[in-house]
Amino acid sequence: MMDAILGNIIWMIAITIGGALISWSVHFVPVGGAPAAMAQATGIGTGTVQLAAGAGLTGLVSAGFMMNVTDNLALILASGAVGAMIMIAVTMIVGTWVYVYGVGCVPSSAKVKYDPFTKYRQDLYVSQGTEGHGLPTVSFVSGVIGAALGGIGGSLVYYSLIEVGMSVGLQGSGVTNSVTGNALVAVAAIFAIGIFFVNAVIPSYNIGGTIEGFHDPKFKKWPKAVISSLIATLLCAIVAVIAIAQLGGI
Numbered sequence: 001m002m003d004a005i006l007g008n009i010i011w012m013i014a015i016t017i018g019g020a021l022i023s024w025s026v027h028f029v030p031v032g033g034a035p036a037a038m039a040q041a042t043g044i045g046t047g048t049v050q051l052a053a054g055a056g057l058t059g060l061v062s063a064g065f066m067m068n069v070t071d072n073l074a075l076i077l078a079s080g081a082v083g084a085m086i087m088i089a090v091t092m093i094v095g096t097w098v099y100v101y102g103v104g105c106v107p108s109s110a111k112v113k114y115d116p117f118t119k120y121r122q123d124l125y126v127s128q129g130t131e132g133h134g135l136p137t138v139s140f141v142s143g144v145i146g147a148a149l150g151g152i153g154g155s156l157v158y159y160s161l162i163e164v165g166m167s168v169g170l171q172g173s174g175v176t177n178s179v180t181g182n183a184l185v186a187v188a189a190i191f192a193i194g195i196f197f198v199n200a201v202i203p204s205y206n207i208g209g210t211i212e213g214f215h216d217p218k219f220k221k222w223p224k225a226v227i228s229s230l231i232a233t234l235l236c237a238i239v240a241v242i243a244i245a246q247l248g249g250i
């Protein structure tokens with residue numbers, strides 16, 4: 001058991017870094033929750049856990065497909081990032097259509113007087129008693145950045161778990177040293193999904209409700225969540241390595 005842990009220190013570090021990236025990425029994604037669903041706050045009308053898991057799992061699936069054709073880590077991480085970015089971007093675009101054409105409100109931020117990108121004034125369009133509404137440009141850009149980080153983090157976790165499985169061979173389950181082994185892929189995916197949810201819940205407590213993106217004052221809290229996620233993900237990495245090593249008969 002200790003040999004398996006010591007022999008996979010590099011991949012455990014990579015898993016930990018991936019978990020921290022997932023945690024950091026949540027702070028970029030504009031989360032509105034129930035208030036946003038009623039157009040009383042900016043962001044997507046659902047919670048941090050759903051958005052982080054959605055972006056991360058999309059990135060994981062994209063990375064998994066890329067691993068079928070190459071073992072180049074840079075390409076795998078890029079594929080995961082692009083997949084997650086597309087998922088969040090489409091979600092935000094459709095959400096904007098609903099807000100503008102369905103609800104009839106102007107996307108506007110209550111956190112800044114002028115949008116950092118378009119320089120359009122925001123406070124004139126924020127309804128009284130609300131925290132803004134819709135998805136202004138700065139929130140959209142922030143969400144895409146967050147999705148990229150989440151996709152990279154998820155891809156790194158999945159790739160590292162596959163490498164751990166390859167190192168122990170999984171002879172006990174009859175799987176050969178191949179990245180396409182069904183048992184290996186299943187185990188890696190299970191642990192990757194678990195790490196996603198762990199690192200999606202931690203920043204949700206840190207944010208405490210809604211966040212508009214990197215221009216939101218709450219964004220400054222991210223170091224606390226990332227440090228917590230580093231510790232939590234390291235524990236998850238240790239458990240994952242031990243479990244996969246046991247499956248390999250070591």
